Amino acid sequence: MKKYLEVENLSFSYAQRKILDKLTFGVDKGELVGVVGPNGAGKSTLLYLLAGLITPQEGEIVLGGKKAKNLSRRRWSKKVAMVFQEIPPDLEIPSRELVAMGRFPHLGRWQREGESDKEKIAWAMEVTSTSRFSDRMFSELSGGEKQRVMIARALAQEPELLLLDEPTSHLDILHQLEIMEILLQLRRGGVAIVAVFHDLNLVSQFCDKSLLLKEGHLLSFGKVEEVMKAEEVEKLLQVEFLETIHPFSLRPFFMPLQKINNNPSRGRVHLICGGGSGSRFMRELLEAGFSLSLGVVNQLDSDEELAKKLGIPIVQEKPFSPFSSSVVEEAYQLAKKADFIVIVPTYWGRGNLPNLDLAERLVKEGKVVLILEEALNPRFDYAEGKAQEKLKKIIEEGGRVVEDLSTYFSSS
Amino acid sequence: MGGGVLQGIFQNPLVDPYVLGISSGASLGAVFAILGGVYLGYFTVPLFAFGGALLSAFLVFYLGKIGKRFPLEILLLAGVGVGFFFSALVSLGMFLAGEDLHQLVFWTMGGFWNSSWREVKMVLPFLVVGVPILLSFFRELNAFLLGEKVAESMGVEVEKVKKWLLFLVSLLIASAVAVSGVIGFVGLVVPHLVRLLGTRDHRYLLPFSFLLGGGVLLWADTLARSILSPIELPVGIITNLLGAPFFIYLLRARKRNR
Numbered sequence: 001m002k003k004y005l006e007v008e009n010l011s012f013s014y015a016q017r018k019i020l021d022k023l024t025f026g027v028d029k030g031e032l033v034g035v036v037g038p039n040g041a042g043k044s045t046l047l048y049l050l051a052g053l054i055t056p057q058e059g060e061i062v063l064g065g066k067k068a069k070n071l072s073r074r075r076w077s078k079k080v081a082m083v084f085q086e087i088p089p090d091l092e093i094p095s096r097e098l099v100a101m102g103r104f105p106h107l108g109r110w111q112r113e114g115e116s117d118k119e120k121i122a123w124a125m126e127v128t129s130t131s132r133f134s135d136r137m138f139s140e141l142s143g144g145e146k147q148r149v150m151i152a153r154a155l156a157q158e159p160e161l162l163l164l165d166e167p168t169s170h171l172d173i174l175h176q177l178e179i180m181e182i183l184l185q186l187r188r189g190g191v192a193i194v195a196v197f198h199d200l201n202l203v204s205q206f207c208d209k210s211l212l213l214k215e216g217h218l219l220s221f222g223k224v225e226e227v228m229k230a231e232e233v234e235k236l237l238q239v240e241f242l243e244t245i246h247p248f249s250l251r252p253f254f255m256p257l258q259k260i261n262n263n264p265s266r267g268r269v270h271l272i273c274g275g276g277s278g279s280r281f282m283r284e285l286l287e288a289g290f291s292l293s294l295g296v297v298n299q300l301d302s303d304e305e306l307a308k309k310l311g312i313p314i315v316q317e318k319p320f321s322p323f324s325s326s327v328v329e330e331a332y333q334l335a336k337k338a339d340f341i342v343i344v345p346t347y348w349g350r351g352n353l354p355n356l357d358l359a360e361r362l363v364k365e366g367k368v369v370l371i372l373e374e375a376l377n378p379r380f381d382y383a384e385g386k387a388q389e390k391l392k393k394i395i396e397e398g399g400r401v402v403e404d405l406s407t408y409f410s411s412s
Numbered sequence: 413m414g415g416g417v418l419q420g421i422f423q424n425p426l427v428d429p430y431v432l433g434i435s436s437g438a439s440l441g442a443v444f445a446i447l448g449g450v451y452l453g454y455f456t457v458p459l460f461a462f463g464g465a466l467l468s469a470f471l472v473f474y475l476g477k478i479g480k481r482f483p484l485e486i487l488l489l490a491g492v493g494v495g496f497f498f499s500a501l502v503s504l505g506m507f508l509a510g511e512d513l514h515q516l517v518f519w520t521m522g523g524f525w526n527s528s529w530r531e532v533k534m535v536l537p538f539l540v541v542g543v544p545i546l547l548s549f550f551r552e553l554n555a556f557l558l559g560e561k562v563a564e565s566m567g568v569e570v571e572k573v574k575k576w577l578l579f580l581v582s583l584l585i586a587s588a589v590a591v592s593g594v595i596g597f598v599g600l601v602v603p604h605l606v607r608l609l610g611t612r613d614h615r616y617l618l619p620f621s622f623l624l625g626g627g628v629l630l631w632a633d634t635l636a637r638s639i640l641s642p643i644e645l646p647v648g649i650i651t652n653l654l655g656a657p658f659f660i661y662l663l664r665a666r667k668r669n670r
Contacts, residue, residue, distance in 0.1 A: 051565050052565075053561060053564055053565060073564070073567055073568070073569045074567040074569075076567070077565065077566055077567030078567070080565075081565065081566075082562075082565040084559075084561065084562055084565075086559070088557070088558045088559055088562070091557055091558075091612065092607075092612045093554075093557070093612055093613065097554075097613060098558075101551070101554055101555055101558070101566065102566060104551055104552075104555060104566045104567050104568065105566065105567030107551065109548050110548060153558075157566065157567075
C-alpha cells in the first residue's frame with residue numbers, strides 16, 4: 001500500500017556537506033510522526049525539503065501519488081503547510097488577519113476572500129482555540145497564544161500534510177500539552193503530520209510513529225512502541241536513559257541519567273536497600289567517589305532497575321518472593337568485598353529480613369556497618385518488631401548509627 | 413507608495429525609494445543633459461533623468477544579484493555603493509558646471525515650480541499601469557511580514573515577486589524623479605505616518621501611502637511657495653527640513669519601544 005507521503009532515497013547536501021543521506025519512509029493521512037535527533041541531525045532540513053523550500057540533490061517526494069517536484073509553488077502550498085520554529089517578531093496585525101494570510105495559495109491575484117475562505121479561517125481558529133482573541137494584535141499575545149495563531153495560519157492553507165518544527169520548544173508544559181491536543185485532533189481529522197520535537201516523551205506519549213535521525217541517516221522509523229527503546233534512544237542522543245512505562249498511556253517514558261564517574265577512588269560500599277529507598281544514596285555515594293554493590297533486592301524493584309542501569313553489581317531475588325538462603329549467601333560473598341555496609345531507611349517485612357542477618361554476620365566479622373539514624377524509626381518495621389530487634393543487635397555488635405553519610409565520610 | 417512597497421520587501425523600516433541609487437542616477441542624467449548642452453525639446457532634462465534613474469536601478473540589480481536570487485542585504489549595499497559613486501560624478505559635474513551651476517543645484521533640490529500638465533501627462537501612463545499592479549501585490553507583501561521562508565511555504569514565489577516589485581517600483585520612481593527632481597524623505601516618512609494611523613496591512617498601507625504622499629507634497633509645495641513669498645523655495649528643502657526631524661523622532665521612538 002502506498003502512503004500519502006512517500007519519501008524515496010532523499011538526499012540533500014549543502015556546500016559539499018551531506019546533510020541528509022538516502023532517507024526512505026512513508027506517512028499516511030491521519031498519522032502523527034515525531035522526528036527526534038540531536039542538534040544538527042538534519043531535522044529542520046527534512047521539513048524544509050518536504051515543504052519544497054529547498055531542492056533535494058537526489059530522491060523523490062511523492063504527495064498523494066504525484067511527484068512533488070512537478071508541483072508549482074502554489075499547488076505545493078495547497079497540500080503542505082509548515083509551522084516554523086521561529087515565531088515572527090512582534091507584528092501589529094490582528095490575529096485573524098494573520099491567520100487569513102494562510103489563504104494565499106487559494107486566492108487569485110485579483111480575487112477577494114469569499115464565504116468559503118471565511119469559513120476555513122474560522123475553522124482554523126476554532127481548532128486552535130484562537131477565536132476569542134481574533135481581534136487582538138499578534139504582538140500582544142503570550143508565547144503559547146502566538147504559537148497557536150501560527151498553527152492556525154498553517155491550517156488556513158487546508159494542508160493534507162502539516163509540518164511543524166519544534167512547535168513546543170518555547171512553551172511551558174501546559175501549553176505544550178495544548179499544542180499536542182491540537183495535533184491529535186487534526187490527526188483524527190485525517191491530516192498527515194510530521195513534527196520535530198526535542199522532548200522524547202512528547203513523541204513517545206503522543207505520536208503514532210517516530211523517526212530517529214542521526215547525522216543525516218535514518219536510524220530507525222516505525223511505531224513508537226517498537227522504535228523507541230532505551231538502547232536505540234541512547235545511541236541517538238548519547239545520553240543514558242532510564243526507560244519505564246508511563247502508568248496511564250502505557251507508552252515508553254524516558255528519564256535521562258547523569259553521567260557518572262565510575263572510578264572508585266574512596267572504596268566500595270554495599271547498600272542494603274529496596275523499594276526505591278536506595279536511589280538517593282546511590283547517587284550521593286557515586287558522586288562522592290565510591291563504588292557500589294547492592295543486595296539482596298527483588299527483581300522489578302525500582303532500586304534494582306536503577307542499579308542495573310548504572311552498572312552496579314547486584315544480587316537479586318525473584319519478584320515479590322522472600323529471599324532464599326542461597327541468594328543471601330551470594331549477597332554475603334558480594335558484600336564481603338566492600339569496605340562499608342550501609343543500611344538505609346527502608347521498609348522491613350518478613351521477606352527482606354535476611355538482609356539484616358547478613359549485616360549482623362558481617363559486623364561480627366569486623367566489617368564497618370553503618371546504619372542511617374532514620375532507619376531505626378519503628379514506622380519502617382512491618383515485621384512485628386523483628387527488624388527493630390535485629391538492628392539493635394547489629395548496633396550492639398559494633399554497628400554505627402550515623403545521621404548522614406556525607407558527614408560521616410568527610411570526618412573519617 | 414514606493415517607500416511602502418520597498419519597506420515591505422526589505423522588511424526594513426529605514427528603506428526609502430532612493431536606496432536603489434535612483435536619485436543619484438537621475439541627478440547624473442540631469443547633469444548630462446544640462447552640461448552636455450543637448451536639447452531634444454521640452455522634455456530633455458526629464459528624459460535624461462529618467463534614463464539615469466533606470467540605469468542606476470539596473471546597475472544595482474545587476475550588482476546585487478547572486479545566482480538567481482537577490483539577497484536583500486547585498487542589494488542594499490549595492491544601492492548604497494552605486495549611489496555614492498553616482499553622487500561623486502554629480503559633484504564632479506557641478507564643480508565643472510560654471511554658468512549652469514545654479515540650474516543644476518535647483519534640479520537636485522527638487523521642485524515643482526515649472527510643473528505643468530505636460531509633466532503630469534508624462535508620469536500618468538506609469539501611474540495608471542504601475543499603481544494598480546503594485547496594489548495587487550498586497551497579499552505577497554503581507555506574507556513577507558512573516559519572513560521570506562514562511563511566505564514561500566505559503567505559496568509566494570519570493571524571488572519572482574521581489575524581482576517584479578523592484579522593477580515596477582524603480583520604473584515609477586524614475587518617472588516621478590524625472591519630472592520633479594530629488595525630493596527627499598517623503599517616501600521614507602509617509603508609510604510610517606500611515607502605520608501610525610494604525611495599519612500594517614498592505615491592503616490599506618499602499619493606497620493610503622499613495623494618497624498621503626501626494627497630500628504631503630501638495631502641502632509642502634504650498635508652504636514652499638508662500639513662506640518667503642514671492643520667492644518660491646525648492647520643495648525638497650521643505651521636505652528635508654520637516655522630514656529629517658520626524659525621521660529621527662521615529663528612530664528614537666522605536667528604540668524606546670524595545
